[in-house]
Amino acid sequence: MLTLVMVTLPLAAVVRGHARAEAALARGAAIVAFSDDAILSKTLDGIITSWNAGAERLYGYSAREAIGQPISMLVPPERADELPKILARLARGEHVNHYETVRRTKDGRLLDVSVTVSPTLDASGRIFGASSIARDITARKEIEAANHERDALRSVASLAAAAAHEINNPLAVVVGQAQLLDDAVDPSGRRRIAEILEAAQRIEAILARMKRITRIELMQKSVDLPETLDIRKSSEPGAGNG
Template sequence: MAIVGLDLEMNVLTWNRAAERIFGFAASEMLGGHYAAIVPEDGREGLGQLRDRLLGGEVVRNTRVRRRRKDGTLLEISASGTALFGRDGTARGFVIALEDITERQAIEDQLRQSQKMEAIGQLTGGLAHDFNNLLGVIIGNLDLLRDQPGNEPETADIIDQALEAALRGADLNRRLLAFARRQPLQPQRIDINALVARVAKLLARTLGETIEVRLSLAVDIGTGLADPTQLERALTNLAVNARDAMPQGGRLTIATHNVVLDADYAAVNQGVRGGDYVVLEITDSGTGMAPEVLARAFEPFFTTKEVGKGTGLGLSMVFGFAKQSGGHVKIYSEVGHGTTVRLFLPRTADETAGNTTAASGKETPLPRGRETVLVVEDNEKLRMVLLRQLTELGYTVLEAEDAREALALLGTDRPVDLLMTDIVMPGGMNGWELAKEAARLRPGLKALYTSGFPNAAFDSGALPEGALLLGKPYRTAQLARLLREAVAA
């Protein structure tokens, strides 16, 4: 605790060793000097008010103020003080006690931010789940209409436009799920430099001629563990944000390097684990962000762009992806000096990178089947769409609203080749539990799971080995392919 004695003009009379340690000024430098030497310029007007309060007999306790070290560093300080009075009641001076709470304040701020983001994540995740069911009904019905024979060209065009809008809604929803850390990930060992180089070639064309893209890739970069598709999307989002911050053009630099985060770093960054990481650093020479904007940068739907120019989900998606991948993300920005986003991904011990080449998007005829499928889905409208889709694909369909109805059907002698069940259902039994009970009643019964929360049943986000899951909303083509995969499993 720094103890400072002052005279009535607030000149320093005593300056203890703790004050020397906290503020960097030796006692010889401060004795006889004014207390304002450790007060930032924007706080000096309040010194007169403080003096008047103390002279009036008030005792100041644990007031949070900012004070300045000798090197210019600003500190968060808890200050207490009182005036000293002689026996005749005349004020003789003041005693101020100052405690450095900078680190504690940073940890408390991190905790509050973490709790806020967690609460927003739970809210958006729940909304995204319900929205996925709505989109499933829309997309499923549009797919069925699109495949109807004899559609007029104008009708087909209207259906395609509606389907395109619904798929854009599904993409927005995926970003919400990414923020809530409930998107399905397929982590692989990635050659980070190769992925960045590939994305940079695409960015050079996407960002335009006024943006110069530079790479600074460390030669000894480690192998990162992440979903390559989501990492490419995160890099693209960050690059587009950087472009929007450089309306007159500028420079975008993408750098990679290894880093070890120690226990001290983890202590002041809520939710971060110490260890080896690969860092992707995206720096722009743009306008930068004000502190109040920076504080809300990761919140979904928060944006400083004009209406219609952005969804406010780009950075929130990056935040969720980083957290779900076992890493984290930090932003450093100053108005007029650009922005740097650092994306930390776990570095693997095995330096053999996986294949990050995307699968071919070439369309093939929809596979059909003749098996009997038991569909368990509590959303009636979505269930009706699914029944029509399955019938169109050649399957015989049985339906159940919940696990109880499904088990009753499985208890009869009706043939069932495949159980297709939602994971999150009312009634006390979820899809995983239903599948286990179904396997007891019908040994060898195949299962296919669906959910608006692709990893809702597991805190770790991991699926059981061999489990097949169809994330909502889905296209008829995705449904058809995964059905055949489930039957053949």
């Protein structure tokens, strides 16, 4: 009886250990299945071996369509050189963390994604494949691009305001002196002064347009900045008089 008890106790511990391991595997499988991220696995040759629902939503391929296909089907031609480098790093046991790149969906759209790739080991510690987690960062990239454009436009606005101020002061002197000379010259001279004053008005119209830049809402898509800054258009006779 004592021997039976001694054998039964370790066996019960083994059973409990297996149960805990199976529960952990089940939890892991559920996380993969219901994750919003695209989670997939592949061989070291780049052949897809698993594909979760997040990958279906992100890339548009069903698991049946994707499994067995080369991972290169997601890589745009202009980024084809990325894949061999990543696979080589995985074969050396290296991890690729939060690598920002571009991937192509089933319908041909290009997505900005952040990818983390880790080597997969068997029971003996040998690398036999890789797991990949990809997250769509297209919205974040669009916000970053919009912020960059906004900052650039603010720099232009600041430069335009400074330039307008620097030009306006000497221009006022030119206009004032030309008006004083108008009574002191002959008709031929008055025609020349009129041409000077007309040119000065065109410059004033340009300055007015430049000052407008400092007052516009830079994030409004309705603002046509190229037209606002078109000096050739602004300098045409009659510009700014409408």
